[in-house]
Amino acid sequence: MTRIPLHIRRFLNFLAVLLLLGSGKLYSQDSIPPKTYDVYFQEAMAFRHQNKLDLALEALENAAKVAEKNDNIKAVIDALHKFSIIYLELGKKSNSEVYWDRANAQLKKMEYPYGNAVQKYIGALYKYREGNNFQAIAELNEAKQLSNDRNLVNNIVLAEGNIYLAREKYDTATKNFNSLIINTDPFEQQYLSAKARLGLAKLNLALNNLEASAIHAENALQLANKNQFFVQIVASNELLAGIYERMKRYDKSLVNVRNLLTIKDSLFTVDKLKNETKAAEKIQFDFFTNEIARLEEKNEALSQKARSSELTTILTSAFLTIISLLAVSLYRNNQIKLKTNDLLQTKNNELQSARDAAVQAMEAKTNFLSTVSHELRTPLYAVTGLTHLLLEENPSKNQKEHLKALKFSGDYLLNFINDILHINKIDADKLEPLMVEFHLKKMLQEVIDSLQQSAKENKTKIVLDYDEEIPSHLMSDPVKLSQVFMNLVGNGLKFTKNGEVTVIARLMKKFEEDVTLYFEVADTGIGISREQQETIFEGFEQGSIQINREYGGTGLGLTIVKSLLGLFGSKIQLQSELGKGSSFFFELKLKSKDGVTEDIPFENSERTYEFKGLHILIVEDNKINQVITKKMLTKKEVTSDIANNGMEAVEMAKNNRYDAILMDIHMPGISGEEATIEIRKFDKQIPIIALTAISLDDSLESFYAAGCDDVVTKPFKPEVFYQKIGENIFHNKRIKDAS
Incomplete structure (x- = not known):
């Protein structure tokens, strides 16, 4: 008996593996996991629903190993079908058909009604995706005739519902979806219900039943969140964002858009895609390793008994077939790489779709706010302007009280609009902190002085605790910092009566020009519970409905503070106890400007101007605004002409002499x-x-670039209106003439 050399035996082992591939064996049967294939099928289904495709593929691989070891061909067919469905859902029909064809080949060798029914079901899905809806329905009917398996029947009903929805047979589709909302499926009860509710949401959206569509989509989202059905979570949020946008409920649409932006970080990550790719490669690598080890042992035993003539025969056959077998091996390895690359591309496309939907909804929200802000400011200008004029016409005592209430309401509405626009300017990255020189103590004192009236009304004292070691002149953005302190101190005053609000500024460290300061605004007011502290910095939050009703306000002040400090790279923090007050504190890094001793005025001092005899052109398309602006000028003995649009303004400016032009920006015709x-x-x-109701899209730089000397935003305070006119006619004009 001739002993086969070791290097030849190893070659034969490798050859045997290739022959096994050609014979149709799919999986290694060594190291079979201890679970049954049914358990692995259930795990694969759960992972598929949660979009954990790498784990789903591994579970199916293990199920197939168990089935082959036990020679259970029906279970092998089931595994092939489940592989086919996963790849079909990924949009990889060619990959899906590979498994479908192999299952069909096995079905021809045996009687297996359930397997034939699933084969028909998958074939119907192919036809549906190709647009052959009638053929798809016919195949689904055939599938139902072959098996009454409850899970399969429920999936067939769902597929029929989607097909009838595509054919616009809404009544039939509704029956199918409604039958699945409350189902008793042993494996996919929640999943089928979520898919059915999504179908009803799309159906009602097509019928323009927006309320019903939103309800079904919200229910689908709730089920998907509860069970971590991530694909349905994305689909529900995308659908709701579009539904609420059509309903003009932009706040709700924004919530779903933000959900999508959050989901993309957890659902569609590069690391997850790499794991899915590695899982597919590992399955094939383990198969080769296990088969080579097992066959090496068998060949070692066979080689002891082999005769030289048998060796010659094997070697002859090997050399005749080696080229074709190597080609098969390379082809299969290449198929693995193609499938993993397809999976990666699919996930990237899903990420791009989610991102595009989020950006589209964000742009819709921004455009809506831009339009609404302008449309609200224009009539609000009429309210505040007429109120001011009536208050100056010696009204009776009762009339004066009513007019003051009207003025308060107008100012409140204006502040509300400004708060919303301010937050959205930050969200849209339209604000950046400036770097200008300012006097910190002067800025803080001016904020406190401006709020003294509110403090007196609540019998509350405002205290400034200022560290004199802080450099007198700093570099930052005093306007945005003053907004931070106006909101924090104003918030403290709102919730504090017969108490004290303290503004603290401390120098933490200074190295050359780098300065780190600590700020705190503490009050002795009603305090905030621990639960409310978690949401107090979110938009429109004031702790509770009762607090909102008692103290009023928009609930946006602290949101603005948080957003503004974010521009400086700082973070607001809070300590509070119910009944004992609250403390808001943060750190801020600034630049100091040493060697400067003179005071830097925080804002221009007001001047008194003589307006009598001036002649001004008012450019305004709104008739009520024309009357209001003209009367305000008449109060100062200023005469005026009115141009109804931009073309008239150009002609009148060319043919007449005016001391100034008040130019509205948004007008029909030329702007x-x-x-x-x-x-x-x-x-x-x-x-x-420029006299305009400015919006999010408006740019002050574009006004100045066009040739405007100044900008007054409608509605405005009368004193600001007159001050701007005086500055530009008397002061700035002298500067121009001198230059």
């Missing part, structure tokens, strides 16, 4: 900016003041 550009072609000196 105020375009009119200003035309006027500047023949008059470089006349002061032009």
Whole structure:
């Protein structure tokens, strides 16, 4: 008996593995996990629902190993079908058909009604995706005739519902979806219900039943969140974002958009895709390793008995077939790589779709706020302007009380609009902190002085505890910092009566020009519970409905503080106890400007101007606003002409002499900016003041670039209106003439 050399035996082992591939064996039967294939099928289903495809593939691999070891061909067919469905859901029909065809080959060798029914079901899904809806329905009917398995029947009903929805047979589709909302499926009860509710949401959206569509989509989202059905979570949020946008409920649409932005970080990550790719490669690598080890042992035993003639025969056959077998091996390895690359591409496409949906909804929200802000400010200008004029016409005592209440309501509404726009400017990255020189103590004192009236009304004292070691001149953005302290101190005053609000500023460290300061605003007010502290910095939150009703306000002040400090790289923190007050504190890094001793005025001091005899052009398309602006000028003995649009303004400015032009920006025809550009072609000196209801999309830089000398935002305070006119006619004009 001839003993086969070791290197030849190893070659034969490798050859045997290739022959096994060609014979149709799918999986290694060594190291079979201890669970049954049914358990692995259930695990694969759960992982598939949760979009954990790497784990689903591994579970199916283990199920197939158990089935082959036990020679259970029906279970092998079931595994092939489940592989086919996963790849079909990923949109990889060619990969799906590989498993479907192999299952079909096995079915031809035996009687297996359930397997044939699933084969028909998958074939119907292919036809549905190709647009052959009638053929798909026919195959689904055949599948139902072959098996009455409850889970399969429920999935067939779901598929029929989607097909009838695509064919716009809404009544039939509704019956199918409703039958699945409350189902008794032993494996996919919650999953089928979530898919059915999504189907009803899409159906009602197609019928423009937006309320019903939103309800079904919210129910689907609730089920998906509860069971971690991540694909349905994304689908529900995308659907709800579009539904609420059509309903003009932009706050709710924004919630779903933010959900999508959060989901993309957890659901569609590069690490997850790498894990799915590695899982597919590992399955094939383990198969080769196990088969080579097992066959090496068998060949070692066979080699002891082999005769030289048998060796010659084997070697001859080996050399005749080696090229084709190697080609098969390379082809299969290449298929593995193609499938994993397809999976990666699919996930990237899903990520891009989710991102595009989020961006689209965010743009819709921004455009809506831009339009609404302008439309609200224009009539609000009429309210505040007429109120001011009536208050100056010696009203009776009762009328004066009513007018003051109207003025308060107008100011409240304006502050509310400004708060919302401010937050959205930050969200839209339209705000950046400046770097200018300012006096910190002066800024804090001016904030406190501006709020003294509110403090007196609540019988509350405002205390400034200022560290004199802080450099007198610093570099930062004093306007945004003053907004932070206006909101914090104003918030403390709102919830504090007969108490004290303390503003603390401390120098923590200074190295050359780098300064780190500690700020705190503490009050002795009603305090905030631990539960309420978790949401107090979210938009429209004031702790409770009762607090909102008692103290009023928008609930946006602390949200603005949080957003503004984020621009400086700082974070607001809170300590509070019910009944004992609250303390808001943060650290801020600034630059100091050493060697400067003179005071830097925080804002221009007011001047008194003589307006009598001035002649001004009012450019305004709104009739009520024309009347209000003209009357406000008449109060100062200023005469005026009115241009109803930009074209009239250009002609009147060309043919008449005016001391200034008050230019509305948003007008039909040519805009105020375009009119200003035309006027500047023949008059470089006349002061032009943009008088506009500014929106999110408006840019102050574009006003100045067009040739405007200043901007007054409607609605405005009368004193600001007169101050701007005086500055630009008398002060800034002298500067122009001198230059």
